[in-house]
Amino acid sequence: MLILGYCEAQDSKVVIKKLPNVVYILADDLGYGDLSSLNPQSGIKTPSMDRIVENGIQFTDAHSNSSVCTPTRYGIITGRYAWRSRLKKGVLWGYDQPLIEENRVTVASFLKDNGYNTACIGKWHLGLGWQPKNPAKPIAKYEWTMVFEKGDDSNVDFSKPISGPKELGFEYSYIIPASLDMTPYLYIENGKAVELPTAYTEGKSEEEDGRGVFWRAGEVSPSFVFEEVLDNITDKAVSYIHNQKKTKNPFFLYFPLTGPHTPWLPTDAINGKSQAGTYGDFVLDVDNAVGKVVHALEKSGQLDNTMIVVTSDNGSHWTPEDKEKYTHRANYIFKGQKADIYEGGHHVPYIAMWPGNIAPGSSSDQVICTTDLLATLSGIIEKPLPQGAGEDSYDMLNAYLKTDTDKQIRDYTIHHSLDGFFSIRKGKWKMTTQLGSGGFSEPKLTVPSESGAKGTLYDMENDINETVNLYMEHSEVVAELTNLLKEAKKQ
Structure with missing residues (x-):
């Protein structure tokens, strides 16, 4: 089967011999500065991810849609900004119900409908359809997500089917419900519990057990070992790849x-x-997991027809205290950290390899967002998205293949912080609608003076560190971006 991708700028065709496999690896809290290929001063050597950069492309201006x-x-x-969903700020907890709406087109359902086998292996954290023991009671009290005393079992009947990835188009799934520090642990x-969480863990605290x-505390399966989770899901991914042969x-x-x-549990x-x-050290384990997946593709003879993407869900939780202790800069030169509206919260590593299609050693300064996966895959397989699907997703195929022009493909990009702060980026300008980080960094919120700036405006070409606020000097830019953001919210 021949798939033809078109480059409008050069009026030529890019020939893709057959539908590629796609492996999308999403690291959890990995910073741009963690990769030794992206940050020469990194305190971590990441040979597996560096190999992808060497044999593929790095996007220098890539962003997660949220921090x-x-x-x-x-x-x-x-392919949608999450603030269009019921989640206007924060994250879900382990016992929360599904966030993705019923009948919503997803990357998995779209590819499945177009002949792909689909799988999700790893951390889910998008809510699950837990079934209660007692339908008259809530699944779990909100505060139980923070402090779960022994004997305070949830109202979940873990023996019953659990809706989640399958209902969104994933034919195979092997997951943990949420982050590895959130209950329940299984x-x-x-859609079935591998082992019921009948045991209890007292948890770990940084005060007693060290930073990270x-x-x-809470419900856990008896044989669940926290230190082994990353290796276990990697083994499952490797096994899945070999079976696809x-x-x-x-x-x-x-x-x-x-x-x-x-x-943080390095081996x-x-x-x-x-x-x-x-x-x-834990980043090194993450790099090893990436290496095992690439090796599995290579060993099974599928690497040459696979597009591999490695990125992160947000910036690193690398605090000012961590910076004082180590010279390593997990978020590179960017201001802030995970959860913030600053660049450190959402400016993430984004690298990809696709032998025969992506030129080795490529680099792109296109602004790319994690919402763009759906439309890009639509471009690769040359199948249109259903009407109304992925409204915040852009086809970035020409950026991957370096058949784009100097013009940015995205009209603008919207970012969102932990506390629900907005920023909007168009060209060189980035505007935030409030003052403060909106996340973990202090101050989280600054109340503007009557005569002062109500938000921030930064020239990202000349001030990537976000040091000089030009909000008051460029009122016309502020007005334009404010109107763009309002219109986007109305869609």
């Missing part, structure tokens, strides 16, 4: 990792090998 995980995952799967395979070693259909593997999000073989403490 925290649940909304970014919503954007990746649906593996779910194809943290998970909440037996089928004629191309496959889509969505592989959301559990690291380097807390708990014994890795301990102490980075220059960024426990966090840096």
Whole structure:
């Protein structure tokens, strides 16, 4: 089967011999500055991800649609900004119901309808259709997501089917419900608990166990070992890849990792090998997981026809205290950290490899967003998206293949913080509608003076560090971006 991709700028055709496999690896809290290929001063050596950069493309201006995980995952799967959903700020907890709306077109359902085998292996964190023991009672009290005392079992009947990935187009799934520091702790395979969470964990605290070693107390499967989760899901991904060799259909593997999000649990073989403490060591384990997936594709003879994407759901949770202790800069030169509206919250690593299609050693300064996966895959397989699907997704295929022009493909890009702060980027300008980080960094919110700036405006070409606020000097730009944001919200 021949798939023809067209380059309008050069009026030529890009020939793609057959439908490619797609492996989308989503790291959890990985910073742009963690990759040694993107940050020469990184305190971490990441050979597996560096290999992808060497043999593929790096996007220097890539962004997650949110600076925290649940909304970014919503954007990746649906091609929509998550603030269009019921989640206006924050993230879901482990017992929450599904965030993605019923009958919503997803990357998985779209590819499945077009002949792909589809799988999700790893951290889900988009809500699950838990069934209650007692329908008259809530699944779990909200505060139980924070403090779960022994004996305070949830109202979940874990023996019953659990709706989630399958209902969104994933034919195979092997997941944990949410972040590895959120209850409940169990593996779910194809909508069934692999082992019921009948045990209890007292959790870990950073005060007692060290920076980054943290998970909440609560329900856990008896054989669930936190230190083994990253290896377990990687083994499942490798097994899935090898099994796909037996089928004629191309496959889509969505592989959301559990690291380097807390708990930071590097393997014994890795301990102490980075220059960024426990966090840096755990990033090495993440890099190893990427390497195992690439090796599995290579060993099974499928690498040459696979597009691999590696990115992150948001910036790293690398605090000012971490910066004082280590010279490593997980978020590179960017201001802020995970959860913030600043660049450090959403300016993420984004690298891709596709032998024979993406030129080795390529680099692109196109502004790209994690919501763009759906439309880009639509462009690759040359099948139009159903009406109303992926309204915030742009086809970035020409950027991957370097057949784009200097003109930005995206008209504008909207970012969202933990606390629901907005920013909008168009060309070199980035405007925020409020003052403060809207996330973890202090101050989280600054009340403007009557005569002062109500938000921020930065020239990202000349001030990537967001140091000089030009909000008052360029009222015409502020007005234009404000109107664009209002119109986007109305859509």
